[in-house]
Amino acid sequence: MPKKNKLFRFRAPFHLVKRNDMRWWQALLFRLGAVVVGLLLMCLVLWIMVNANPAAVFSNLVSGCFGSQRRTWVTFRKMALLLGVGLALIPAFRMRFWNLGGNGQILMGDLAAIMCMYFCGAAGWPNWAIILLMIPSAILAGAIWGVIPAIFKAFFNTNESLFTLMMNYIAAGLVTIFLGAVVTSGSGTLPMQEAGHFVSIGGNDYLLVILIIAAVLAFIYVYLRFSKHGYELEVVGDSENTAKYIGINVRWSVVRTMALSGALCGLIGLLLAGAMDYTITADSAQNMGFTAIMVAWLAKFDPFAMLGTSFLIAFLDNGMASGVQRAFGITNNSIGQIVIGIVYFCIIAVEFFINYRIRRNHPTLDVSVNAEKGGK
Amino acid sequence: MKKHLNFVVLVLAAATLAGCNNTGSSSGDSAASTTLKAGLITLHDENSTYDKNFIDAFKAACAKKGVTPVIQTGVPEGNECYTQAADMADHGCNFVFADSFGHEDHMIRAAREFPNVQFSHASGQKAHTLKLANFHNAFASIYEGRYLAGVAAGLKLQAMIEAKPETSTNIGYVGAYPFAEVISGYTSFYLGVRSVVKKATMTVTFTNEWYDETKEKTSAENLIENYHCSIISQHADSWGAPTVCENATVPNVTYNGSTESKCPKTYLISSRINWEPYFEHCFDQLANKGTIETDYTGELGSTLYDGSVALTAPGKVAAVANTEEKLNDVAAKLRAGTLHVFDTSSFTVSGDNVTSNVTVDAEGHVTSYKADVDPDTANTADTEVVEKDSNGKSYIAESTKRSAPYFQLHIDGITRIDNTKQN
Numbered sequence: 001m002p003k004k005n006k007l008f009r010f011r012a013p014f015h016l017v018k019r020n021d022m023r024w025w026q027a028l029l030f031r032l033g034a035v036v037v038g039l040l041l042m043c044l045v046l047w048i049m050v051n052a053n054p055a056a057v058f059s060n061l062v063s064g065c066f067g068s069q070r071r072t073w074v075t076f077r078k079m080a081l082l083l084g085v086g087l088a089l090i091p092a093f094r095m096r097f098w099n100l101g102g103n104g105q106i107l108m109g110d111l112a113a114i115m116c117m118y119f120c121g122a123a124g125w126p127n128w129a130i131i132l133l134m135i136p137s138a139i140l141a142g143a144i145w146g147v148i149p150a151i152f153k154a155f156f157n158t159n160e161s162l163f164t165l166m167m168n169y170i171a172a173g174l175v176t177i178f179l180g181a182v183v184t185s186g187s188g189t190l191p192m193q194e195a196g197h198f199v200s201i202g203g204n205d206y207l208l209v210i211l212i213i214a215a216v217l218a219f220i221y222v223y224l225r226f227s228k229h230g231y232e233l234e235v236v237g238d239s240e241n242t243a244k245y246i247g248i249n250v251r252w253s254v255v256r257t258m259a260l261s262g263a264l265c266g267l268i269g270l271l272l273a274g275a276m277d278y279t280i281t282a283d284s285a286q287n288m289g290f291t292a293i294m295v296a297w298l299a300k301f302d303p304f305a306m307l308g309t310s311f312l313i314a315f316l317d318n319g320m321a322s323g324v325q326r327a328f329g330i331t332n333n334s335i336g337q338i339v340i341g342i343v344y345f346c347i348i349a350v351e352f353f354i355n356y357r358i359r360r361n362h363p364t365l366d367v368s369v370n371a372e373k374g375g376k
Numbered sequence: 377m378k379k380h381l382n383f384v385v386l387v388l389a390a391a392t393l394a395g396c397n398n399t400g401s402s403s404g405d406s407a408a409s410t411t412l413k414a415g416l417i418t419l420h421d422e423n424s425t426y427d428k429n430f431i432d433a434f435k436a437a438c439a440k441k442g443v444t445p446v447i448q449t450g451v452p453e454g455n456e457c458y459t460q461a462a463d464m465a466d467h468g469c470n471f472v473f474a475d476s477f478g479h480e481d482h483m484i485r486a487a488r489e490f491p492n493v494q495f496s497h498a499s500g501q502k503a504h505t506l507k508l509a510n511f512h513n514a515f516a517s518i519y520e521g522r523y524l525a526g527v528a529a530g531l532k533l534q535a536m537i538e539a540k541p542e543t544s545t546n547i548g549y550v551g552a553y554p555f556a557e558v559i560s561g562y563t564s565f566y567l568g569v570r571s572v573v574k575k576a577t578m579t580v581t582f583t584n585e586w587y588d589e590t591k592e593k594t595s596a597e598n599l600i601e602n603y604h605c606s607i608i609s610q611h612a613d614s615w616g617a618p619t620v621c622e623n624a625t626v627p628n629v630t631y632n633g634s635t636e637s638k639c640p641k642t643y644l645i646s647s648r649i650n651w652e653p654y655f656e657h658c659f660d661q662l663a664n665k666g667t668i669e670t671d672y673t674g675e676l677g678s679t680l681y682d683g684s685v686a687l688t689a690p691g692k693v694a695a696v697a698n699t700e701e702k703l704n705d706v707a708a709k710l711r712a713g714t715l716h717v718f719d720t721s722s723f724t725v726s727g728d729n730v731t732s733n734v735t736v737d738a739e740g741h742v743t744s745y746k747a748d749v750d751p752d753t754a755n756t757a758d759t760e761v762v763e764k765d766s767n768g769k770s771y772i773a774e775s776t777k778r779s780a781p782y783f784q785l786h787i788d789g790i791t792r793i794d795n796t797k798q799n
Contacts, residue, residue: 068466074459176584184755186555188584189453191753192481277454281478284454322463326448331431333421333450 012361019357027354031347035312038346042339049335050328057324064323065315071322073206079314080213081268083306085292087220088264090301091257094224095233101149101164102289104171105142105262109269111175112141114193114280117273118182121195130196134274142266143259145171150258154251168289172282190279198275209271216264221303233257265289298347316340412471412662413444415464417457419476421449424587425632426613429648430475430498437655453478461486465493470662473497487511494668496658499557501751501780504671514654515779516674519564520710521647521685523717524703525629526568528645529607531696532627533573536606545573548605549580550595552612560774560781561611564717565629566790579603581793583612592616600624618643627694634688643691645699649674650686673779676711680704716771718783720762729786733757740788745772747782
């Protein structure tokens with residue numbers, strides 16, 4: 001047999017087999033292993049680039065996140081914000097509507113809230129009234145920014161990825177126009193607003209954000225798992241025709257889901273404006289709309305698994321910035337980004353090994369025979 | 377199954393080993409409490425010429441004075457600036473400095489929370505009216521440096537005209553925002569050029585970003601192609617404009633440091649604020665338990681290169697041979713106070729540019745100018761800045777009422793392109 005096929009068939013030394021037999025704990029071990037391998041590679045790169053002692057890299061990574069009470073709160077707040085954006089994205093993602101416009105939707109919520117703070121603050125409104133106006137304005141602004149591409153998708157079948165992406169730039173442009181209009185000194189920097197600050201819970205600046213995101217987590221879990229809407233958007237995602245056949249209004253589902261997605265992004269913008277920055281720049285969303293895609297994807301759109309993925313990203317980011325970069329005097333941000341990228345790569349790559357098994361080809365056996373055996 | 381286990385065991389072993397290494401190591405943050413510790417917060421990182429200028433000076437001053445440096449790069453102008461400043465104070469920094477204009481309010485917030493830590497901020501405007509004992513501003517009379525760089529550019533332009541009479545006398549400037557710091561900078565640069573080439577004109581364009589390599593590139597290209605600019609300078613932080621100039625062989629006057637390494641053919645000269653004297657001042661005051669100046673304005677040094685306002689050596693290829701000699705003459709006059717950059721007899725203001733806070737005589741020379749010096753939301757023109765020296769020469773006193781620039785006049789000879797009409 002092998003002799004006969006020699007001329008016609010290239011024989012690779014291995015082949016891939018889809019695996020279905022991995023248990024959840026095995027998959028988890030693989031993923032943890034990937035994180036560890038990623039961290040080891042990161043140490044290697046840092047050792048080569050800045051002669052960093054791997055042990056010190058690890059300890060600084062941890063101390064950058066948890067080295068003080070403040071750092072711990074900052075890490076958990078960052079995790080909460082990423083989780084919040086991830087939660088905003090998954091209803092759309094489950095519907096296979098690829099919302100890449102998180103940044104723009106956050107920024108529009110942020111802008112609406114800042115405009116309330118700026119204009120109502122100047123008009124001398126009481127703080128509670130400003131906050132009462134900020135909440136619906138920000139959520140509505142985010143929702144509108146989500147609904148516009150949804151309407152075009154639902155009625156004209158435009159490409160939602162490109163559309164939402166473009167909306168990010170328009171949102172950033174609107175922020176720049178706003179800053180140009182109200183900042184008369186020409187510096188493009190809006191001073192910190194004094195009115196419309198959210199309350200801090202017991203003097204803690206971080207808890208409010210974390211609690212609000214916890215409530216969003218509970219809401220999204222219930223919405224996706226137990227509500228009719230949650231079921232409908234999954235059906236639309238799986239097959240539009242099935243959805244139509246069983247009487248789901250597909251267009252309405254798309255628009256409604258994106259309104260929710262945008263509204264939740266707007267909520268994140270509201271938190272940035274009222275509980276954190278009190279000012280706005282075109283970069284205020286800090287690319288969370290994109291980072292959260294990774295949060296959502298790595299967790300396979302599962303709200304609770306996103307607790308883990310958002311923590312991982314917050315841990316790496318803060319540990320790298322406040323811990324490792326500072327300790328080793330790294331003043332080139334590209335180095336930090338490269339090593340974090342290496343860890344992400346390992347985490348993403350391991351999904352391949354969870355889904356496929358690599359089988360070595362037996363030197364004397366034919367591939368097809370081998371595949372039959374392995375495939376079983 | 378067994379194969380998986382092998383893999384898992386390997387991974388776990390690696391993790392355990394890594395864990396073992398961990399014990400006994402000390403965090404890089406811990407330092408002896410006897411030495412001073414100082415923090416620097418920068419908006420971008422060393423890839424931005426603006427931030428690199430701070431980082432280098434900070435490291436040098438720390439090394440010289442035996443201070444432990446803590447540097448955090450890439451800190452946006454929001455909550456994160458406050459968080460990082462507070463975190464540095466948490467971790468024993470005695471002094472925290474932030475480098476970007478938008479950091480100011482967040483630094484003030486941290487200063488209020490940590491009264492025993494000194495906070496300072498570059499290009500800020502609020503310290504002189506805020507009266508917060510541990511919050512300071514610092515800048516330098518960089519308009520003098522810009523003027524000197526302008527003289528070097530003027531010499532080059534003159535040489536270009538002599539070599540080729542049809543050379544355009546228009547020069548170009550890529551600005552960030554139409555903001556006092558930028559306006560003061562390009563006006564003093566232009567006056568420097570015009571002190572050599574009388575008929576020189578300048579076209580200014582704004583990117584409306586402090587750091588945007590693409591916009592800075594396209595702006596420089598636009599100035600060269602559509603406005604026939606013979607020389608380009610910029611007040612923006614990326615390598616965008618210098619790179620375009622090198623490719624088009626248009627001489628370039630840079631800011632915040634020499635670009636000769638990457639642009640050897642076209643680098644003329646660079647002016648910059650050298651932050652080392654200021655950091656040294658702060659560290660000395662901290663060590664002696666003295667007080668840091670509330671609003672520090674750095675000045676020209678004894679040579680062209682060692683003051684707070686400093687130049688870098690003229691380009692070997694592009695600059696005119698006797699540049700350094702000429703600049704030393706001009707700098708001596710500036711130091712002696714016999715020459716003023718904003719000498720009111722050297723420029724005119726006309727038409728709509730004569731705003732309600734400005735008065736001019738029949739020839740268009742400014743006789744009175746109220747500038748916005750004290751910070752307030754309405755940007756009130758609050759302080760008269762036209763002064764007379766002992767010889768009776770009238771000039772606009774820049775960076776004396778506060779360290780950050782406040783000169784905002786639109787003088788004749790400079791055209792500003794409306795950015796919205798540009799593609």
